Structure formats: structure tokens, C-alpha cells
Amino acid sequence: MNGRCYTDDTTIDDVRSGDQLSTQCECGHGVMLAWRRLPTQQQLTPLRDLRRKMVCTRCGARAPSLRIHGFKGTGSTLWEVWRWPR
Ligand SMILES: [Zn+2]
Incomplete structure (x- = not known):
């Protein structure tokens, strides 16, 4: 099994x-989420549902796209391992 493979139903709780x-708005504004501090109920909600309630702090647009990045191998390069919408 590929441990880096997140499913469509990935929740915050699933993020290793x-x-x-992080979120990425169409306006270019990106935010690294302090997701570990969110209430447990939100951490167990699929990110694609959680996304609808998210608002960009810069332009006010709703539902930014979501990304998960992880380090690959021994280097320090961040790779995108999941995104929503696809
Ligand atoms: Zn924005």
C-alpha cells in the first residue's frame, strides 16, 4: 500500500x-492551516466538506482549494500528495 495516498474522504485526522x-485561493492567497487546533468534530469531517465553510482571509472568497504536501525521501523537497478539488 502506498502510504502517501490520501483518499477523497481524507480528514484532518488522516493527515500524517x-x-x-494548506489552502490556496484563486486570488493567490495561501494559508498553512493550524488544523491540529480545530475541534475534534471538524478533524473528523472530510476535508471536501470542511472546505465549503472556509473563507479566504484576504479576498473573502469561499471554498479555497486544499493541498497536502509531504516530504519525499531524505531530501527537504515538499511534494504535493493530495489536492481537492482534483
Ligand atoms: Zn482569496
Whole structure:
């Protein structure tokens, strides 16, 4: 099994420690989420549902796209391992 493979139903709880969850708005504004501090109920909600309630702090647009980045191999390069919408 490919441990780097997140499913469509990925929740915050599924995000591995070391991987980084962030939002990316169409206006170009990106935010690294402090997702570990969110209530447990939200951490267990699929990110694609959670996304609808998210609002860009810069332009106010709703539902930014979501990305998960992880480190690959021994290098320090971040790779995108999941995105929504696809
Ligand atoms: Zn925006």
C-alpha cells in the first residue's frame, strides 16, 4: 500500500504528522492551516466538506482549494500528495 495516498474522504485526522495541509485561493492567497487546533468534530469531517465553510482571509472568497504536501525521501523537497478539488 502506498502510504502517501490520501483518499477523497481524507480528514484532518488522516493527515500524517510531518505533512502540511494548506489552502490556496484563486486570488493567490495561501494559508498553512493550524488544523491540529480545530475541534475534534471538524478533524473528523472530510476535508471536501470542511472546505465549503472556509473563507479566504484576504479576498473573502469561499471554498479555497486544499493541498497536502509531504516530504519525499531524505531530501527537504515538499511534494504535493493530495489536492481537492482534483
Ligand atoms: Zn482569496
